[in-house]
Structures are given as C-alpha cells and as structure tokens.
Amino acid sequence: MNRPPFRDIPWARPGAIGLAPLAGYSDPPMRLLCFEYGADFAVTEMVSAEGLVRGGEATRRLLDRLPGEGPVGVQLFGADPGALAEAARIAAETGPGFIDLNFGCPVRKVIRQGAGAALMRDVGLISRIAGAVVAAVPLPVTAKIRSGWSEAEEAFIEAGRALEEAGCSAVTLHPRYRTQQFGGTADWSHLARLRAALSIPVIASGDVTDLGSYRRIIGITGCEIVMIGRGAFGRPWIFGDIREGLAGGVEPLRPLRERAAAIVRLARMERAWKGERQAVVEMRKHYRWFLRGIPGARDYRARLAGAETLGEVEAVIGELAAETE
Ligand SMILES: Cc1cc2nc3c(=O)[nH]c(=O)nc-3n(C[C@H](O)[C@H](O)[C@H](O)COP(=O)(O)O)c2cc1C
Incomplete structure (x- = not known):
C-alpha cells in the first residue's frame, strides 16, 4: 500500500506540537482555534468503530472537519479488528491526515466493551487490531496507549513493540496506568524507555502545560513530537506560545x-x-x-x-x- 513515509509528513517532523484527542473538547471549532494559534496537528474526539460501521449519524459527524483546519487524525476505539478496519476505511474516505487507535481510554463504558485501556491487558489483540487497520487504509496509522492497566500490569514496551511490528507509523504514550485515570503525575520516564525500545517515533502526552514543562518533557524523554491536552483548555495559544518561547522570545501574556x-x-x-x-x-x-x-x-x-x-x-x-x- 502506498503509504507516505511518516517522517516526511510536515506535522510529524521533530518539534511538532499537536492537540491531543479530547472527548467532549477536540471538536472542529476547538481544533480550528488551536490550529489558528499554531498547533501542527490535532486528533478528533474518540470515535466508536462499531458506531461508524452501523452508520450512526452522530458518530459519522465526528469525522467532519472545518475549512482551515490543519492535519487531523481520526481516533477510533473498539475491540474488534474487523470493525476497526472497516471503520478506518470509512474514516479514510473523508481525507484525514492519519488514523489513530485508542488503547488508553479509562472510562467504564469503553472498558466494558473490552476497548480503550482494557486492551493494554491483551497485547495480542492490540497487534491484530493494528495489523488489520494498517492493511485497510493507505494512511499513516498511529496508536495511543497508556503505561498499562496497573503498575503490576505494565505493558507499554510490549504494546509499543507490537504496534511497531504491525506497521504503525508512531505510538503516543500517555504514561499513566488505567487505575490512575487522570490523577497523579504522568511518569515521563516511561516515555524515555519506550523511545529507547522503538525505532518509530514516540509521541509524548501528559502534563505539558507551558514552555517549561515542554522543555522538560523533551529533555527527559528525547521525544520529538508532543501532544497537549488539558494545557490547551482555555489557552488555545499554547502551541504558538511554546514555539515563540523556544525561538528566544518569552511566552506572551495574553491580555x-x-x-x-x-x-x-x-x-x-x-x-x-x-x-x-x-x-x-x-x-x-x-x-x-x-x-x-x-x-x-x-x-x-x-x-x-x-x-x-x-x-x-x-x-x-x-x-x-x-x-x-
Ligand atoms: C476531558 C478529556 C478527554 C479525553 N479524551 C480522550 C480521547 O477521546 N482519546 C484519547 O486517546 N485520550 C483522551 N484523553 C487523554 C488525553 O488525550 C491526554 O493523553 C491526557 O489528558 C494527558 O495529557 P494532558 O496532561 O496534556 O491532558 C482525554 C483527556 C481528557 C482530560
């Protein structure tokens, strides 16, 4: 399949900063605002693969984009490789920048379906899902994982390797366990370990809220691409501010x-x-x-x-x- 080399994609170049997938937030208006303020890429809210395949109108609408948006990844969740492959085909027809697979959602409704972070306990299934989706679409396929179900069931290295082997172009790690939900602090040392274990890019996600934390996550992990989630709430300019700060200016204070x-x-x-x-x-x-x-x-x-x-x-x-x- 004629898939563009990931590192040649402008938004995937070292230094890229994107808006993380955020259910209830990363809809087209919020994404467009972030793009206007300098985000290099963005990811949709998570989209149910089964819902797309069934043809649900509300689910289908999550694939829409506004004119002026930059590269957007469609994030799919589900547990059935066939449904995810079919959903990826449907999503690919709308011309997104890439397809992202959700292996990190901790919400009970998603876990009950065996999807999201529940899959961190079944790397074999992660591998089959990623393989099926990679074979189904001519787009870069990325996946977003957590550190594991719990500290006792850490699985990010194994999952990352399986995703690389299945043909994924990059892996995003939000380094918290499912049991932590969004509490405590993200353990950036996991990002450093995953980066050392893989040859595809590892995208860092977790607790980047300003220039200082951006510099620290890059320094500690060596990751070259970063996603910002909560740090963009009420501050869509965070993307451009970090870039300006890096260029030697100070982060502008927004009146x-x-x-x-x-x-x-x-x-x-x-x-x-x-x-x-x-x-x-x-x-x-x-x-x-x-x-x-x-x-x-x-x-x-x-x-x-x-x-x-x-x-x-x-x-x-x-x-x-x-x-x-
Ligand atoms: C309200 C909210 C919704 C989220 N929705 C998703 C989602 O749909 N898919 C996903 O992979 N991660 C989702 N996340 C996780 C974020 O993408 C991100 O990995 C996490 O919040 C850590 O990054 P941050 O500290 O920059 O927010 C969500 C997080 C929050 C707070």
Missing part, C-alpha cells in the same frame, strides 16, 4: 481582551457547528478554563453558566473585557 475574544470566537463557531442550544450548553465547560486567574471569575462563570443564548454570553464577556481594560 484579557484576547482571552475574551477567543471565548466569543469559539462560542460562535460552536453555534455554527452545533446550533445555538447545544453550543450554549457545551460552552459552559470551557469558561472555567478561560477565566482562570481572572479577578471575579467565579461570578462571571456563574452568569455565563446561566446564559441561555449566545447573545447573553457575549454580553457578559463584553462586560468582563470592558471592566478589566
């Missing part, structure tokens, strides 16, 4: 005016994407992040959470921006 404009831009894009009602509800989870560190944030957040229309949201944000000029 409140710019933060306010970014919330409004996201809210408007969400409205165009999902309709007003859903946009107003789904935007609520973003406010806490955008307002972090702002005096009076709690009151503004409460008012924003109570808003029923985008017009009301914009009025509150306008007030906030004016008050703190």
Whole structure:
C-alpha cells in the first residue's frame, strides 16, 4: 500500500506540537482555534468503530472537519479488528491526515466493551487490531496507549513493540496506568524507555502545560513530537506560545481582551457547528478554563453558566473585557 513515509509528513517532523484527542473538547471549532494559534496537528474526539460501521449519524459527524483546519487524525476505539478496519476505511474516505487507535481510554463504558485501556491487558489483540487497520487504509496509522492497566500490569514496551511490528507509523504514550485515570503525575520516564525500545517515533502526552514543562518533557524523554491536552483548555495559544518561547522570545501574556475574544470566537463557531442550544450548553465547560486567574471569575462563570443564548454570553464577556481594560 502506498503509504507516505511518516517522517516526511510536515506535522510529524521533530518539534511538532499537536492537540491531543479530547472527548467532549477536540471538536472542529476547538481544533480550528488551536490550529489558528499554531498547533501542527490535532486528533478528533474518540470515535466508536462499531458506531461508524452501523452508520450512526452522530458518530459519522465526528469525522467532519472545518475549512482551515490543519492535519487531523481520526481516533477510533473498539475491540474488534474487523470493525476497526472497516471503520478506518470509512474514516479514510473523508481525507484525514492519519488514523489513530485508542488503547488508553479509562472510562467504564469503553472498558466494558473490552476497548480503550482494557486492551493494554491483551497485547495480542492490540497487534491484530493494528495489523488489520494498517492493511485497510493507505494512511499513516498511529496508536495511543497508556503505561498499562496497573503498575503490576505494565505493558507499554510490549504494546509499543507490537504496534511497531504491525506497521504503525508512531505510538503516543500517555504514561499513566488505567487505575490512575487522570490523577497523579504522568511518569515521563516511561516515555524515555519506550523511545529507547522503538525505532518509530514516540509521541509524548501528559502534563505539558507551558514552555517549561515542554522543555522538560523533551529533555527527559528525547521525544520529538508532543501532544497537549488539558494545557490547551482555555489557552488555545499554547502551541504558538511554546514555539515563540523556544525561538528566544518569552511566552506572551495574553491580555484579557484576547482571552475574551477567543471565548466569543469559539462560542460562535460552536453555534455554527452545533446550533445555538447545544453550543450554549457545551460552552459552559470551557469558561472555567478561560477565566482562570481572572479577578471575579467565579461570578462571571456563574452568569455565563446561566446564559441561555449566545447573545447573553457575549454580553457578559463584553462586560468582563470592558471592566478589566
Ligand atoms: C476531558 C478529556 C478527554 C479525553 N479524551 C480522550 C480521547 O477521546 N482519546 C484519547 O486517546 N485520550 C483522551 N484523553 C487523554 C488525553 O488525550 C491526554 O493523553 C491526557 O489528558 C494527558 O495529557 P494532558 O496532561 O496534556 O491532558 C482525554 C483527556 C481528557 C482530560
């Protein structure tokens, strides 16, 4: 199959920083905002392979992208190699940059299906899934793993080797066990060990929130490609800021005016994407992040959470921006 060499892909070059897959967050508007602020690539929210194969409309919509987005990977989850291969074929038809396989989701609903992080206990099945997907599509296939189910069942080296052997182009490691969910700190030493064990690129994910943590993760792990998840909540500019910081400048401080404009831009894009009602509800989870560190944030957040229309949201944000000029 005519697959482009991974290291020749611009977004896969050393130094690339991407938006991690984030269920409930990494939808087209959020991704576009991150691209506008310098993300090199992004990954969709996780998409159910079975749902895609069944033809579910809501699932199918997760594959859509907005004009202006950069390279996007479609992340699939499931436990059946045949369904994942078929889902990858369906996804490939929409022209994504790559297909990413989810072997890390710790959520019970996913685990119960034997998918996500449950697969870290069955490297044989990981290998069959990756092999089936690699054979099914002419795109780079990547996989995102955790350190293992638990400390006693560490499996990232074995899983990484199986993925490389199956023909994956890169492996992302979020170095926490399933039992840790998102708590504690990511163990970056696992990334260093995996990088030493594989010849395909290892993409680092976990606890990068600014230039300092970016420099540290690169220094400790030797990984050349990094994904940022929670660090981009309320700070879509983190990608460009890190790059500017590396180039010798300092990380720019974003004035409140710019933060306010970014919330409004996201809210408007969400409205165009999902309709007003859903946009107003789904935007609520973003406010806490955008307002972090702002005096009076709690009151503004409460008012924003109570808003029923985008017009009301914009009025509150306008007030906030004016008050703190
Ligand atoms: C709200 C939320 C949703 C997430 N959804 C996904 C997902 O759909 N697929 C996935 O592989 N990882 C998912 N993750 C994990 C992140 O991609 C990332 O690996 C993890 O949060 C650690 O990186 P961070 O510290 O930069 O957030 C999610 C994390 C969070 C906080």
